[in-house]
């Protein structure tokens with residue numbers, strides 16, 4: 031393909047950023063200097079195009095170093111990787127992480143999502159608006175940053191040769207304002223210990239998460255050794271007997287998935303650990319990766335062993351720098367010690383929720399727009415790079431350690447008949463003790479709320495933005511897949527956002543509508559236009575006082591049905607559920 | 622004796638039922654192919670026989686027994702024993718909503734009469750959403766050959782496919798942005814003369830909405846002189862090279878106003894190059910001018 035670039039040349043620093051990843055350009059054909067031989071021989075073709083999957087890492091390198099992606103920088107990247115500029119522009123403009131104009135080196139992302147809203151994020155944003163100016167310059171409103179247990183949260187970063195970033199918790203207006211005035215950054219957000227632990231969280235705090243020896247001293251890698259002893263088929267049998275359902279939100283039987291991948295004929299097989307965790311109110315995978323990173327790596331090693339995967343990827347949302355660092359370190363130490371059979375690569379998300387959907391995630395790793403694929407074919411047959419792929423959530427993989435060591439039978443002794451094991455619940459919002467709770471499946475929501483200290487309850491949002499609202503009358507529901515299904519709710523990602531009497535539920539509903547409008551990939555009509563109309567109609571309804579809203583309720587339900595029935599992926603299919611449940615369950619319309 | 626000629630594996634037939642009637646089609650067909658065999662008119666916007674199915678518009682959805690959600694007829698392959706409904710309440714609802722949601726945000730007035738027929742059939746009333754955000758924007762006129770009016774664009778991805786691997790392999794345009802802000806764009810939205818565009822016009826050939834249009838047509842519409850009833854279509858073969866592309870010259874008042882090629886033509890599959898598509902000026906250079 032003939033790549034035409036008509037923008038200005040990249041600056042030396044931009045080229046250095048790209049070269050830091052790809053090495054120097056070796057010929058005119060890859061964007062380098064003209065050498066005499068280049069007039070006679072063209073280099074490139076398939077070998078260069080096959081590096082397409084490096085587009086996102088290259089864009090991160092540019093963004094980290096320069097603070098934005100200029101036309102010259104993008105075109106240089108295109109020459110290096112043999113990507114048509116229009117297509118690369120489609121990619122860079124898809125991801126919220128990449129800026130397309132120079133907005134200075136400093137960026138402060140203030141979370142104004144549901145849990146932080148309950149903790150006063152709106153006031154911080156309003157005061158920033160009046161003192162610093164509207165969002166979009168040096169500060170930005172952000173969807174959930176996965177720090178809801180220390181809300182209100184923010185993420186600050188400074189681009190440059192030494193890119194710095196820091197996750198901030200319990201942030202105040204004064205601190206945010208100080209950062210934007212060039213002041214020192216507040217300390218890294220606190221990392222509260224899990225509030226309630228079962229087997230799975232037992233190692234947290236028991237060893238230094240940066241040390242492989244520490245992990246080995248608490249029994250690390252015994253599960254992998256046992257898996258190798260009993261063999262791949264036996265491992266899959268235990269996983270099937272454990273009746274484990276995926277913890278990423280879709281609750282698919284893990285054993286079935288593993289079996290399909292193991293049996294898939296095409297090669298290679300890929301393993302993808304989904305650590306994109308962007309469901310508002312969810313932070314369990316972050317805690318696991320930050321505090322027990324070796325267990326995640328061991329879980330991946332077991333999965334790869336059992337299903338014959340030749341290569342693994344961990345896709346971690348970019349807003350989790352500490353988790354990324356710990357996982358990278360855990361992989362490096364483990365493979366240096368010869369404990370890993372496969373190569374595991376860490377890939378960094380780029381600020382869009384939809385990339386948590388498994389097929390969008392594959393496209394993202396491949397260097398494309400994170401647009402979900404139509405299914406079938408399913409990932410176990412045609413996944414990453416078109417090959418059989420095993421996508422699993424972080425929590426799902428960490429569960430493997432106990433399943434392999436203790437056996438499937440022991441695993442099902444905890445939990446309910448249809449929901450085995452324990453589950454991580456991320457409790458946030460108006461509670462005394464927000465944080466991570468590991469409880470047996472089937473524990474009543476009320477017990478969880480009591481542990482977390484909830485008073486004067488108005489509502490609970492169970493399962494995040496893709497979940498639904500429960501009223502105080504419904505909190506006796508058992509937290510199991512079947513228990514929540516029976517009342518038309520879902521456990522989803524394990525997010526439990528609690529709203530006290532004073533929470534402004536109208537604002538919460540509007541925020542959720544904005545979330546989906548913002549995060550729709552835009553591919554299919556029901557979701558692209560439906561989420562937009564849903565937001566507009568909701569704004570209109572909640573702004574009017576008293577008036578007759580029956581026509582609008584009707585419109586919303588019409589849109590909801592089409593999004594549920596005709597959207598390509600789970601985002602569109604669930605984009606109306608929280609709002610519909612909010613409008614029927616909560617008293618938001620008559621005031 | 623001549624060598625044996627490999628004619629490919631024999632194709633199996635697959636039986637399924639659509640709207641209660643049984644039908645057999647060759648394996649690898651889509652539900653849409655099967656519907657067409659049975660003369661069931663199925664709306665489509667992003668599907669075209671000469672492009673890879675991309676299943677983004679969702680107007681072709683049908684109900685498939687055993688599936689929680691509706692499935693796109695244009696890309697879902699038939700399987701033995703499938704039970705499909707193409708006119709259930711759920712199907713009609715989603716088709717209606719897709720057409721309404723599009724109609725509420727995009728100027729669809731230049732879509733084919735077929736599209737207007739579907740809107741009527743499914744009772745689409747885009748106006749019921751009230752005053753809402755649209756993709757309205759000025760027409761992009763940056764070259765002498767064709768214009769881009771993205772206020773008409775339904776984002777069917779067809780032009781991107783035609784410009785990319787399905788025909789042209791030029792990759793001058795792509796989908797940029799996300800969600801409701803997603804749009805068709807060159808890199809950094811530069812004008813076509815600065816982009817990789819080679820003016821083959823294959824994107825115009827596949828665009829179902831009039832968003833991409835010959836400049837001649839655009840100018841005549843602006844002047845109020847565009848009149849399809851006064852046009853003749855003359856079929857001929859492109860005079861430039863030896864490939865032998867079939868051209869359809871659309872002629873009004875003895876002047877060529879646009880050039881197309883039939884989608885089902887064995888040589889072109891509807892696609893041309895800049896010479897066949899736009900190189901017709903010499904024909905109308907009349908003596909004395």
Ligand SMILES: Cc1cc2nc3c(=O)[nH]c(=O)nc-3n(C[C@H](O)[C@H](O)[C@H](O)COP(=O)(O)O)c2cc1C
Pocket residue numbers: 275276277278279280281282284304305306307308309383384385386387388389421422423424426427599600601
């Ligand atoms: C919009 C959307 C976002 C998702 N986000 C995540 C996510 O952040 N993490 C995750 O593990 N799964 C997420 N999923 C579910 C994945 O598609 C997939 O089902 C899961 O990773 C499979 O792993 P499991 O079987 O271990 O649960 C998401 C799904 C959708 C539709």
Ligand code: SF4
Pocket residue numbers: 384401402549550551552553554555557558597598599600601602603
């Ligand atoms: S449902 Fe929404 S997020 Fe999913 S593919 Fe369609 S537009 Fe994209």
Ligand code: SF4
Pocket residue numbers: 780783784789791792793794817818819820821822823824825
């Ligand atoms: S005219 Fe041809 S090259 Fe130009 S954008 Fe259209 S399809 Fe691509």
Ligand code: SF4
Pocket residue numbers: 773774775776777778779780781805824827828829830831832833
């Ligand atoms: S310009 Fe035309 S072909 Fe391209 S996406 Fe829009 S409507 Fe479809």
Ligand code: FES
Pocket residue numbers: 141142143144145146147173174175176177178181182183310311312
């Ligand atoms: S970090 Fe703000 S809502 Fe999760």
Ligand code: FES
Pocket residue numbers: 664665666667668675676677678679680681682693694695696
């Ligand atoms: S025609 Fe099938 S989804 Fe567009």
